[in-house]
Amino acid sequence: MTTSTYDLAVVGAGPAGMAAAAAAGDAGCRVALVDAAERPGGQFWRHPPGGIDHVRDLHHDVRTFRRLHARVRGTVEHLPGHQVWTVTREDDAFGLHTVRDGAEVVFRARALVLAPGAYDRQLPFPGWDLPGVYTAGGAQALLKEHQVTVGRRVVVGGTGPFLLPVAAGLAERGVNVSGVFEANSPGEWLRRGAGAVPVVRSPRKLAEGAGYAAALARHRIPYRPRHAVVAAHGTDEVTAVTVARLDRSWNELAGSRRRIRCDAVAVGWGFVPRLELPAALGCRTRVDVDGSAVVDVDGLQRSSVPDVYVAGEATGVGGAQWAAVTGEIAGRAAAVRLGFPSSFPASAMRRRRHLRAFATAMHAAHPVRDGWRDRLSDDTVVCRCEEVTAGAVTRAASELGGTDVRSVKLLTRAGMGWCQGRICGDATAGLTAAAAGVDVDPRGHLERPVAVPVPLGTLAADPADASPRDVDVT
């Protein structure tokens, strides 16, 4: 079978990937934009089959989406519904191994932009495995894609600016949001530190923040800094949570516990970049200011592996605008490298710098403190897939010599189930490091050579080698 090779394959059709594909397509590259989802937009512009207009009220910057979508439609082959299970480097091209409807399809490209985004960071607490406890991102995704609200009385908690749109969106759709419990005190931080961080004055960001603040006020949603959801209660599903006041290190203040009735909780602790595909190619990583492992890229979004560009949250959690501008630069850089005419507008470079500084300030205002560990009891489940408790993880590290996440996984099965440690990896790493008396290594659990599950029979069969002619062009 003939195998035709794309100039560029972009993985991820979120803000970063769409921008990268559009930029390279505009420059004349033949681009494949591959995504597991059926519709473009990624997490930020997630929308139902009927189109983004159905959820306009939940979205910011729909204009940018439309503009990017139009550019992508004109010049790029969008390949939705393809899950990339691994990516390989072949003689003079990369192989993108995807699964589509149970069959394997392989694409080849001379260069890659990887823009796989991030997933919710989760931290365990007693009761977090009850039905009705959602991640903040999960609650948001249900709303944006399916227009489903996770409950009628919902508590929102965790840390990070993302809690605000989640609460506001739920409230807009008629949910009684009992409060936003933010474990840090970003307002206090900003008052103290804003002078030193010019970008906090970024007008657009402030307007967006002010918009959420207004929405919270309009719906009379209390915003409680230095508070956390410390337990969820219920037998078959969540019926109440306990919230408590925290000190700066997230230790609970005695006597501050309060019970709130609710039928759902949405909790988020920031995001963890998805690094399976860059890791499979051996891209160098580093630890970012928020403690996440990210791909180490240079000013042109180049990774340490030649011809592999990485953009968006995989290079640092920073929001959709940041993701889009890094994608734009990556797409242009890849085009130039492939011999197509393109350029690097100073405005894009400046914007990236500003948005990065803003993200850094946000991370500094919303750190994850060690205090979360103290709320776990010996029998709090840390790994839900394999039902491994905090006690088991701690003992593996302190008594069995499992001093890193990988060995603790082998000794307890934490992270060996369906989610492959995407849910529990950070928590296991934190508990392990504390028990073993070593530093947390967020890179210990990012290697997942099989990025998404593949049926054995599919793997065994000879895959179809997709030339552009063989696939639907949308």
Added chain:
Amino acid sequence: MVRLMTVDRLPEVVVIGAGVVGAACAWYAARAGLRVTVVDRGPVAGGTTGAGEGNILVSDKPAGPELELARLSVRCWRDLADAVEGFEYDPKGGLVVAGSAAALDGLRATASGQRERGVTATEVRPDELHEHEPHLADDLAGGMYYPEDAQVQPAAAAARLLRDARAHGAAVRPNVEVTGVLRSRDGLAGVRTSAGDVPAGAVVNAAGTWGGEIAALAGVDVPVLPRRGFVLVTEPLPPGVVRHKVYAAEYVSDVASDDASLQSSPVIESTAAGPVLLGSSRERVGFNRTLSVPALRRIAAHAVRLFPVLAGADVLRAYRGFRPYCPDHLPVIGPDARCPGLYHACGHEGAGVGLAAATGHVVARALTGHPPGTDPTPFLPERFG
């Protein structure tokens, strides 16, 4: 035999490597009354022990020195499982199947040699295969059943043996790297590490695939090289889909092959937790960690060939490890006459879990000056000159 240190409290034996082999050496030595310190540059079971499977096999070893060691090891593992719990020891038996009449003839020949050495091997007719494994493909030529084959969870075995050794006075120090050796007039006097010197009368090189590097620090040549292997792990499957450890007759010839290119034969085992492990490939590509899609495909195709029912199971993950192999495919075990005070316990290739228990036994016997339960000569390092 270990020279007793004059200063009290110093370890008599330092074991380099907290893999399953080092753990077994430490366990037997501690139980023999020696003062043992185990050091590893990483966590417990962070090396090949955490990157392979846990089969304890007599079935894949034709009559010869390795079979003798394996037979001893099967007994030693049984003792270990009695003494220490928590590592999923399962004497489940192994079924070797043949796809063709020729392969079956090969199996029969191997089995008859093994039987002369006391191994139990029962031929299974094609129509009886399903009694052993209901989901096997139904066009196989026959098989051989080995009731002595068993299985452990290797990382847990290493960790539990080390914990028990600690209860018998051993010290276990993860994240301590050996960077050199200490010498006295009579030979080795301990090791130099990232956390200071560790004086000891005897040094046990249980550094697995890196055993050659430790030997080099001591100034002797032990040629241990990496042989890469991939394993696929399925989603958890109901109990009974795969009952025994099942592999194809071709596996035995692959193991002994000197061909550097990719080889793979199906080796299929269920685990206590439900996922089925599908092994494994063999390639000589140095320490190259990149995923080999052809290797994975080959493993998948072989597994589906033996168990068609697995075609619909999802593969959740894949991992790779680097088996420590020597050119003659035999492990290196025992005192090094070229360097008094140095003992080796490395180079077990694809059988280090299975052979760990006997290796620990043999090394501890040497350390205490007692004869071991099998002839140790074929494994001595002097064979490399």
